[in-house]
Amino acid sequence: MEKRPRTIQIFLPYGSPRGIKIAEITNRTVQAILIPRNEFNRISERHEIQNVGIYFLFGHDEENSKPQVYIGEAENCYKRLNTHNKEKDFWEVVVVFVTxxxxxxxxxxxxxYLENLSYLKAVENNRFYINQTIPQQTFVPEWRKADLEDIFNTIKILLSTLGYPLYESMRKVSETDESEIYFCSNNEVSAKGEYNEEGFIVFKxxxxxxxxxxxxxxxxxxDKLIEDKVIIEKDGKFIFYEDYQFTSPSLAASIVLGRNQNGWIAWKNKAGKTLDEIKRQ
Structure with missing residues (x-):
């Protein structure tokens, strides 16, 4: 995702910072409407939600270790979401994009077109669990495809701003940047990862x-990470089969070491300095 200064406006139509939000980049024609499920009944009075749009249902499946997303489109988003409110259990928040x-x-x-593109990019990034059929691809002229791919970039930015980094790479630094890589090792394990604004990533x-x-x-x-094959057994050892984002350095270290562990002292850089020494002192 291109990093450059932007102005994003977030409007709270009902005054609650935890409730419905309408977000947009001030020089773009796309807006995001975030609706917590417990406030779904309120959106029937919002004209924005009656339009053609693409939407993202976010939540958690108790049987999966990753957060879940469902991506859809509709000619009238309110009518489609009303159906999902009655029939789909997992979601907690929906983010709708209209113009x-x-x-x-x-x-x-x-x-x-945006639904298909959004689905394929989400599968490629592999940060969220997706359980749906592949959306049908549709034909759009070359000039419109360029416009829609630019709109997709706006969707990515607004989703991340609202707290759903569906399309952001987990890793923020290169493995060659040793100053930002941390290690947790002893005679039984050898793990490395990265500390970032979301917590701690343990590398594949x-x-x-x-x-x-x-x-x-x-x-x-x-046990859930093993069941979901995020951690697999290979040649008699357990290893991370993919990068995985933990909410804290301590949870990451505890999973690696198999015991309750303070991650701020367990994770060290190549020079032997702890995460605590580098980030908190």
């Missing part, structure tokens, strides 16, 4: 201690 220009609304072909290929202590509090989390 804020009455003379330049999305067409059905536009949103079907990091090893995990096979056994856990009796007092280990995160055993169910670890």
């Amino acid at each position: 804020n220009n009455p003379q330049n609304q999305f067409t059905k072909s536009d949103v079907k 290929g990091s090893s995990v201690r096979p056994l856990t202590t009796k007092a280990f509090k995160a055993k169910s989390k670890r």
Whole structure:
């Protein structure tokens, strides 16, 4: 995602910072409407939600270790979302994208193209669990395709701003940048990762201690990662099969070491300085 200064306006139509939000980049014609599920009944009075658009249902599936997303499109977003509110259990928040220009609304072909593109890019990035059929690809002229791909970039930015980094790379630094890479190693494990604004990422290929202590509090989390094949057994060892984002350095270290662990002292850079020494002192 291109990093440059932008102005993003977020409007709270009902005054609550935890409620419905309408966000837009001030020089773009696309707006995002974030609706918590518990406020869904309120959106019937919003004209924006009656338009053609693309939407993202976010939530958690108890049987999966990753957050879940469902991507869809509709000619009338409110009617489609009303159906999802009655029939789909997993979602907690929906983010709808429509245009804020009455003379330049999305067409059905536009949103079907965006739905397909959004799905494929989400699968490629692999940060969220997706359980749906592949949206049908539709034909749009070359000139419109260029416009829609630019709109997709706006969608990515607004989703991340609203707290859903569906299309952001987990890793913010290169593995060659040793000053920002942290290690957790002993005679049983060798893991490395990155500390960022979302918590701590353990990198693919990091090893995990096979056994856990009796007092280990995160055993169910670890078992779930193994069940979902985020951690796999290979040649008698347990390793991370893919990068995985944890909410804190301590949870990441605890999973790696199989015991309750303070991640601020367990993770160290190549010079042997702890994460605590570098980031908190």
